Amino acid sequence: MNVKNMMYAAAALVAGFAGVASAATANGAICDTAARVGSTTYYSCSGSSHTALDMSNGTCSEWNHRAMLAGSFSYRYYGGCANNCVGGTTCNGGAGNYYVVTGANGWDFRQLHINSNASSSTKTCDGCALGLVGSTGNSSGAHVHADNRQYGTRKSAWYTSKGTTCGSSAYCGNVVGYPSL
Amino acid sequence: MRRYDFQGLTHMTHSNHSPLWRMAVLAAATCLLPATAEAQGSAPPLRQTTCSFTGMVQELRGALKTGTPAYRKYVLAQLKMAAKAMPPDELLGMVAQEREPDVLEALGAALASKAGFVEDPSLVQPLLQRAQGDSDPNLRAAALKGLRATGSVDLMSKNGNVVTYEQLIRDPSPVVREAVVGNLLEENAKVYFGHDKAVSETAVNTALASSDPELAAKLLREVSMEQVGSDTVGKLKGQLRAEHPSLRAASATALGGVPGAESSGASTSLVELYRNEKDPAVRKAALEGLARLGMSGARPTLQSLRGVAPALDPEIDAWLAALNLNLQEWHLLLREKQRIRK
Numbered sequence: 001m002n003v004k005n006m007m008y009a010a011a012a013l014v015a016g017f018a019g020v021a022s023a024a025t026a027n028g029a030i031c032d033t034a035a036r037v038g039s040t041t042y043y044s045c046s047g048s049s050h051t052a053l054d055m056s057n058g059t060c061s062e063w064n065h066r067a068m069l070a071g072s073f074s075y076r077y078y079g080g081c082a083n084n085c086v087g088g089t090t091c092n093g094g095a096g097n098y099y100v101v102t103g104a105n106g107w108d109f110r111q112l113h114i115n116s117n118a119s120s121s122t123k124t125c126d127g128c129a130l131g132l133v134g135s136t137g138n139s140s141g142a143h144v145h146a147d148n149r150q151y152g153t154r155k156s157a158w159y160t161s162k163g164t165t166c167g168s169s170a171y172c173g174n175v176v177g178y179p180s181l
Numbered sequence: 182m183r184r185y186d187f188q189g190l191t192h193m194t195h196s197n198h199s200p201l202w203r204m205a206v207l208a209a210a211t212c213l214l215p216a217t218a219e220a221q222g223s224a225p226p227l228r229q230t231t232c233s234f235t236g237m238v239q240e241l242r243g244a245l246k247t248g249t250p251a252y253r254k255y256v257l258a259q260l261k262m263a264a265k266a267m268p269p270d271e272l273l274g275m276v277a278q279e280r281e282p283d284v285l286e287a288l289g290a291a292l293a294s295k296a297g298f299v300e301d302p303s304l305v306q307p308l309l310q311r312a313q314g315d316s317d318p319n320l321r322a323a324a325l326k327g328l329r330a331t332g333s334v335d336l337m338s339k340n341g342n343v344v345t346y347e348q349l350i351r352d353p354s355p356v357v358r359e360a361v362v363g364n365l366l367e368e369n370a371k372v373y374f375g376h377d378k379a380v381s382e383t384a385v386n387t388a389l390a391s392s393d394p395e396l397a398a399k400l401l402r403e404v405s406m407e408q409v410g411s412d413t414v415g416k417l418k419g420q421l422r423a424e425h426p427s428l429r430a431a432s433a434t435a436l437g438g439v440p441g442a443e444s445s446g447a448s449t450s451l452v453e454l455y456r457n458e459k460d461p462a463v464r465k466a467a468l469e470g471l472a473r474l475g476m477s478g479a480r481p482t483l484q485s486l487r488g489v490a491p492a493l494d495p496e497i498d499a500w501l502a503a504l505n506l507n508l509q510e511w512h513l514l515l516r517e518k519q520r521i522r523k
Contacts, residue, residue, distance in 0.1 A: 017369070017370070017375050017403055017404055017405040017406075017438065018511060018512035018515055019370075019374060019375050019405065019511075019512060020512055022371075071330060071371075071372075072293075072294075072297050072330060072331040072332050072372050073372060074332070074372060074373050074376070074377065102374060102376055103374045104374045104375070105510060105512070119300075123300065124297070124331075124332030124335050124372065124373075125297045125298065125300055125332070126294050126297035126298050126331070127265065127297070127298050128297060128298055128299070128300050129300075173262075181374060
């Protein structure tokens with residue numbers, strides 16, 4: 001963006017709420033140092049197209065699936081799927097129990113396949129527990145799926161810009177990407 | 182066996198028997214030592230020191246006074262990280278007693294972050310009490326700023342609305358009133374991206390409770406109205422008759438962003454405002470509101486207003502030219518219009 005456009009953008013903000021997208025910081029979703037990224041742009045980094053991060057520590061319904069965005073954000077919950085550790089269902093269109101943070105200009109950030117518990121509800125929080133790492137919906141084994149979309153299309157820049165790839169740490173103290181919101 | 186993680190689902194690991202929070206403080210505080218040495222330039226040898234939360238706060242105090250912006254940011258991030266993992270008692274005590282505004286704001290931010298992490302709204306009560314009752318206005322403002330960019334409206338509600346922004350905007354000190362407006366603007370933009378009804382309606386109610394028309398106008402102008410209900414739209418229409426022109430202009434801008442179901446009534450009110458208003462800035466705001474409400478469908482309405490205020494006909498033409506581009510997002514349309522005519 002050149003200086004002239006920046007000035008126009010700044011003027012637009014002053015003129016009223018215009019909802020211009022900005023970058024957030026996303027940490028890993030599991031507070032276990034053993035948690036790793038298993039898929040990025042392709043399943044297992046060599047299969048078919050995926051364009052999202054899958055994170056797992058090899059357990060199911062044991063560890064909290066945590067809100068990934070650093071700072072306070074509004075997580076909207078979509079539940080109703082029975083907990084399981086196998087997956088392979090079409091519940092909620094394959095997303096299973098999931099959360100969405102809705103940003104500006106069609107951007108959103110989603111966390112999918114949650115096994116629900118008492119923590120699972122719409123909330124505004126900072127790194128809180130959203131449920132348990134599970135496999136609800138179209139999932140093959142318990143993991144956290146996280147994606148960053150604009151108008152429903154998944155984007156990869158948020159994790160590629162950080163260099164996150166298969167084998168990267170998915171620990172909750174480790175930054176895995178910078179999603180647009 | 183359910184392991185969850187170090188914070189646990191039900192605060193069970195807040196027990197003082199757990200060494201994990203001490204590890205977090207230790208890790209955070211240890212990281213501070215080399216940064217301090219580097220900041221002095223002469224790189225003195227590292228020395229052994231006792232790690233404690235009190236020590237972290239001392240480090241914070243020094244960083245806020247003399248540290249670089251990057252170092253201050255780093256120390257604040259470390260404090261928040263440690264606060265999430267440790268029991269709240271020590272932090273609560275410090276928030277209740279701190280007398281330096283910058284430090285109180287940082288401690289408050291750490292406490293609010295922890296409240297969001299463990300989902301315990303009651304943790305922010307000391308902050309709310311200080312924001313309302315401290316004798317020093319700078320400390321009242323600092324306590325409020327500690328809640329910035331959090332779900333503070335929700336937190337206040339979950340604490341029984343004993344302290345509200347509608348009350349705090351009546352504070353005799355301008356620094357506190359400005360902190361109120363800053364909190365609401367940041368929460369609307371950065372936490373909810375303009376999508377939260379409660380924050381938008383709180384902002385409108387806070388603006389109406391304000392005796393400072395400029396601050397009220399800032400709230401109405403800059404907070405998203407996309408989720409507000411009919412009652413709030415009615416309040417905005419009422420402000421089109423406000424005595425202060427900037428308040429009338431801000432209300433016109435706000436009405437431009439109301440939900441689709443309210444757009445017809447809002448449009449009628451803005452046309453009426455444009456026809457009867459004398460202040461050019463208010464009229465410009467009415468045109469902007471009309472363009473936003475109707476987007477490309479606003480062309481006939483805007484054309485019908487030509488000649489009402491001939492000096493503003495170029496403004497109408499600028500909107501029509503921008504609308505002809507068929508841009509689908511408001512921020513793009515607004516930018517194009519401002520490129521054509523400020």
